[in-house]
Amino acid sequence: MEHNIYLYILIMAGVSYLIRVLPLTLIRKDISNRTIRSFLYYVPYVTLSVMTFPAILEATGSFYSGLAALLVGIVLAWCKRGLFQVAVFSCLTVLILELFL
Amino acid sequence: MKKENIICYKKGIRHGIPIALGYLAVSFTLGIAAQNAGMTAFQATLTSLLVNASAGQYAGFTVIAAQGSYLEMAVMILIANARYLLMSCSLSQKLSGDFPFFHRLLVGFDVTDEIFGVSMAYPGRLNPFYTYGVMTAAAPGWALGTCLGVLCGSLLPANIVSALSVGLYGMFIAIIIPPARKSRIIAGLVVVSMLASFLFAKIPVFGFLSSGMRIIVLTVVISGAAAILFPIPDGEQA
Numbered sequence: 001m002e003h004n005i006y007l008y009i010l011i012m013a014g015v016s017y018l019i020r021v022l023p024l025t026l027i028r029k030d031i032s033n034r035t036i037r038s039f040l041y042y043v044p045y046v047t048l049s050v051m052t053f054p055a056i057l058e059a060t061g062s063f064y065s066g067l068a069a070l071l072v073g074i075v076l077a078w079c080k081r082g083l084f085q086v087a088v089f090s091c092l093t094v095l096i097l098e099l100f101l
Numbered sequence: 102m103k104k105e106n107i108i109c110y111k112k113g114i115r116h117g118i119p120i121a122l123g124y125l126a127v128s129f130t131l132g133i134a135a136q137n138a139g140m141t142a143f144q145a146t147l148t149s150l151l152v153n154a155s156a157g158q159y160a161g162f163t164v165i166a167a168q169g170s171y172l173e174m175a176v177m178i179l180i181a182n183a184r185y186l187l188m189s190c191s192l193s194q195k196l197s198g199d200f201p202f203f204h205r206l207l208v209g210f211d212v213t214d215e216i217f218g219v220s221m222a223y224p225g226r227l228n229p230f231y232t233y234g235v236m237t238a239a240a241p242g243w244a245l246g247t248c249l250g251v252l253c254g255s256l257l258p259a260n261i262v263s264a265l266s267v268g269l270y271g272m273f274i275a276i277i278i279p280p281a282r283k284s285r286i287i288a289g290l291v292v293v294s295m296l297a298s299f300l301f302a303k304i305p306v307f308g309f310l311s312s313g314m315r316i317i318v319l320t321v322v323i324s325g326a327a328a329i330l331f332p333i334p335d336g337e338q339a
Contacts, residue, residue, distance in 0.1 A: 003168055005144055011171055012161045013151035015178040016185070021209030023189035024196070038328035044184040045280065045287050046327070047320040048156060048273040049294035051181075054302050055312075056270040061263040069267040070274070077278030084123050087130075090271030095264035 065097040106230040113234020120215045120235065121242030127155060128243045130268035132250015134159055137266075138166035142251040149247040153211050153240065157182040159269060163312055173314060180320050188217040197226035204229040211236045214276070286331045294323055 057066040069090040076086045128149060135145035140162070152158050160181035164174045189212050196205065208220075208229050216239060220232050254262055281288040301307045301315050310318065 003165075003171070005140065005165065007171065008161070008165050008174055009144065009148050009151065011174045012148060012158070012178050015175050016152045016154055016157055016182050017210065019179065019182050020185050020189050020212040021206055023186055024193045024205045024209045024212075025202070034332045035328050038332045039324050040183060040187050041333050042287075042290060042324040042327045043180070043320060044156075045277050045290055046294045046323045047160075047180055047183070047316060048277050049291045050298040050316050050319045050323075051156065051160065052270050052273045052277075053295035054299045056267060059263075059266045059270065061260065065263070066267065069271070073267075073271045073274035074278055077275045078282055080279060081275070083272050083275040084126065086275035087127060087268045087271035090267045090274070091130075091264045094267050095260060098260050098263060 060094050061098050062101045065094045065101060068097055069093045106228065109228040109230040110234040110237075113231040113236075114238045115234075116219050116231075117216075117235035117238025120219070120239040123215070124239055124242040125246040125249075127268060127272050128246030129250040129253075130265050131155060131158055131162075132247040132252075133254040133262060133266055134162050134250075134269065135247065136251045136254045138162040140165065140251065142248050145251045146244050146248040149244045150240070153213055153243060154182050154185070155213075155269065155272065160316065163316075167312060169314075173317075176317055180317050184214075185212050185217075188212050188214075192217060192220060192227070195221060195223075195227045197228055199226075200229055208232050211240055213239075215239065286327070290323065290327055294319065297323065 053070070056070050057063050060066040060069065072093045073086050073090040076089055081089075131149070132142075132145055135148070135158075140148075148158055148161070152161070157178050160177050161174060164177050169177075189209060192208065192212065193205070196208065211232075216232065216235050219235055220227055223231055250265075254265075257265075277287075277291055281291050297319055298315070301310065301319065302312075307315070
């Protein structure tokens with residue numbers, strides 16, 4: 001089946017908006033269920049990890065430059081560098097390495 | 102408009118400018134991802150204006166690239182943006198009660214990691230006009246960067262595009278690693294998630310799962326298991 005790109009965009013926008021606005025309008029109290037709170041707490045870390053790896057290995061021209069970008073990013077983030085710096089240095093790693101590969 | 106609101110709005114714009122600059126760089130790589138998924142500059146920019154979510158949009162582009170079902174798209178966005186659900190819960194406590202209800206509908210439009218961050222740091226109860234100011238500066242940066250990413254992504258030499266395409270992953274890493282450093286549980290989760298994701302991608306048995314479905318299934322299973330095995334202590338702010 002052929003999918004309409006604007007319908008995709010509409011779904012993305014609609015679901016994103018509902019996620020943000022429903023808690024603001026409906027839930028005025030803190031969520032008290034411990035398991036639900038824990039689940040919501042862990043979701044971002046798991047989903048970002050799954051999206052990053054192994055996709056980063058296939059994003060660049062070579063497997064090795066992707067791996068190097070991952071390692072550089074992890075080391076910099078571990079050393080408390082900000083979001084912007086980590087992103088820029090990951091890119092630079094790939095750029096420099098691919099001059100030699 | 103009340104004078105106090107105007108002051109808050111202007112302050113918001115000032116705080117939003119550095120956010121806009123960061124967005125410009127990150128959304129540029131998002132634009133490249135959009136182009137790889139076969140989207141035009143208009144479509145990608147429209148998405149950025151309406152969705153305002155890095156991981157969410159990236160996940161959405163994955164579904165578009167794979168021509169996944171509409172249901173898969175909805176579930177994917179729900180999972181990738183689930184953290185905004187939590188942020189909006191916190192924000193609902195922070196918003197001043199002196200403003201009419203429709204302000205909650207507007208503030209909800211652009212809850213992102215960064216805008217949530219500065220809004221929560223606002224002293225006392227939040228004046229929504231402050232958040233509007235931040236949005237006024239930040240949202241165009243996000244859209245413009247995406248647009249430039251699609252347009253210039255195709256003009257740039259292959260090695261530059263190759264380098265820029267890891268920018269978004271760099272940003273994801275910058276979000277997950279600092280908490281992993283503080284908490285062994287999160288560190289373990291990051292490792293387990295990456296390993297599982299790698300296995301699911303490489304073992305042919307799981308080949309029937311699209312990349313979008315893989316992310317959803319792994320997120321629900323691993324986060325669910327972690328919530329049961331390691332519930333967060335009461336009172337800890339998520």
